[in-house]
Amino acid sequence: MDFQKTCDDIVSAFGTTCDLRTIDLNIGECKSKFLYIDGYIDTLLFEENILKPLKNLEGTKEVTLSLLNETTMMTTPVEQIDGVEKAVDLIASGEIILVAENSPVMFKYSEKKYTQRAISEPPVSTVLRGPREGFVEDLKTNMFLIRRRLATPKLTFELLDAGRYTRTKIAVCFIDGIAEKRTVDRIKRQIKSIDIDGIVESSYIARFLEENKLSLFSQVGSSEKPDIIVGKMLEGRVAIIVDGSPSVLTLPFLLYENFQMSEDYYIKSYRASMLRFVRLFAFSFSLLLPAVYVALQEHQYQLFPLKFLLSSLGSIYAIPLSATLEMLLIMAIFEILNETSIRMPRYVSMALSVVGAIVLGEAAVSAGLFSISAVIIVAVSTVGIYCVPDEINSSNVLRFVFVGIAGVLGIVGVILAVVALIAYICSVNSYGTSFMSPYAPALLHDWQDGVFKAQIEEFEERPLSLPTQNRTRQRPAHKKVRQDEEDK
């Protein structure tokens, strides 16, 4: 290996970038050069543990792997590297490369250190009870957060990468002996087949892993909380951690997971069941309420109870718009306000909320543009949608579609649309299981963790809905202990 040519090749591969650092030093009698990206390494440790010991070496005529490992104090052993291309890739991903004269290979040191966000509670999944740790953007930290909860050698992380430019590291994470091998292999195959210029967030990977690309509903689970991911892995799912993203993906994914929250497992089952029922009701209610209101007003006003009809007539008789147009407009304005308030800085979004509330709630109604009942219905519906935050995108779109159908075809149109939607969801599969499982097909065993949640001690087997190598989840030893205690 020509020392000077190798160094020049590496440097020229990085072009004119200013953050490539090179350090020339003599290791004994050998000319050597360190190459690394500035800001990616722990400079203090680099100096103390690598540079100083190597500078002090005397009489060395050839730099070898064993010599480096003996001389420098590293927790990660030094590795040999062949080829300029690989060396360039490693430098780009934050490693330190040592090129030495008279040595046929290069050497890789790992001394990465960069600033990262501290582990904190994810803003999208706050809990009253339960762990408050959330994933961060660093892959290793996220792997550690899972490992800390699963102290078993069966926990496996398989590292892959995707993205021609980003070389994003992706860890496929599963419990060997629980997750089904075929599912793991299929996920790995899918990830390996990705040929894209860059992966900047886990949702990129999610889109590639979805079976039905045009689906309205997300077909890949995601969470920012390690306790949720571990719970899902214990049921036989596979997790996918993407470097640079705090959202960890899970597969297979079932629709009813949207109605399960981590807190359900930390509180009493009767309360959890009630909350799940509330979520399901809120979701269906918010999806259909605007459409049913439009259908009844446009086509089937005889379905209104008489008293309600009389009171609502007072508010709608002077509205210049048709019920459908009125509803669509209010929903569109809500969407605009929602989008703006999310993107704006907090102090601006608060002001926007006030303006929106006044404009919508007061001025538009007073001006006779919208009826108060339509505004209330959209408000209730919008609040309801946020009960199931993971399906906000689909439910927002569906609300518009349903309102449109209701305006044209009335209540029968809404019913037919619901039937078609359910049929559509029932036809979706997620990695070998039905998306609507355990309700279609009905798997009574899994209903214990469905809309109604049973006590944890009753979960003796893993869900039948999910493929797994090992069904047994809990052995009934605790029942015997309790029986013995009672006998005493």
Next chain:
Amino acid sequence: MNNKLNDRIYPEQFLLLAFISIMTFKVVMLAQYLVSEAGNEAYIAMTVMISIEIMMCALVYGIISYGSLPRLDLPKGIRYVLALLLFVTSMAKCALLASEGVSYVSTTIYDNVRWSYVCLALMLVCCYLAYKGGKVIARTAQILFWLMALSFAFHVVFAKTDLQFVNLLPLEFSADIAVACDKYLVWFGDYSCLLFLSVSKSPNAKGKRLAVWTALAIIGTFVCAVGLMVIFVCVFGDSGAIVGNAFLNVSSLNKIAFMIGSMDLPTVCSWVVMCTIRLSLLLYAGKECLKIFFGEKWWLSAVCALTAYLLIVYGIGNLKTGYSIATSALRYFVYFTDFIAVIALYIFVHVKYKKANKPKALPSPQNPALKQISPPSQGEE
């Protein structure tokens, strides 16, 4: 979508589909028609026909437990003849029954709507379900079952109980019962479309438990169909002959229906749902018949839906014409397909498979003979 798996359902799904198939159009115009022919003994006609239907359903289950009709080992000629018979029957029934449903929807629920629009919307959704296949129809029915159950519970809880049981008497077992059974044959035999499904082992119930469920489903279907007819006769007596859309106007039989609106929303919702599933099954049967002739094509269900739509809008046109067609000699064709052909097929299949000593397959997901990737979980049939 793997088409080999598209027709595969569980026994409980079969029971539900059979229930929907049998019940849906028994509660619309049939009650009025039976009373007009058999008077207060209409419920006996219903009892007789429902008993036969349930027995026939058992035969259909017996056939499809060896595999769906397209997968059965039948001589080519028999397969083609059966496919042709079933296609014509399915399309005719779909058009006749859909016209009844559309007529109810467009006259009762809307003030002013062209029934061709309602029909178009209904056929579009049915076409979509038929395209997706029997498995999706069964799953959809399983989800929507809860809506039907809630609606039923609503009526049971708030039912008016002042029934005039004296209307059921006197019992004379007159010849009118046989005439009624004969004349309205088209409204019975609602199970032949289920021949295009196949059954795999249930993950929920096996052996005795499944037997109990089956018994409950049979009793439930029988009680619902006959019970509703009994209620109809008790409430309206002989004047039931002028009461259209029988149980879809149940507001009169409910204590609080008027409090929640002047029309009975839960019944409308659940009945429209049942109607959609029933018609989807018929279109699915039509599509599967065409598949035997033309092979797997994505447009087959669209052809069936379009045929049914044209038949309804241009062939039938209104309820009166529909009634005339349904009670014409066409009914004997339907009778032949729904009763005679099914019995003959059962005997043929039973003898053939018994001779070949083939296991009563219930092609389980793990059956490698089906040359499909075995699904790893129970979530997938």
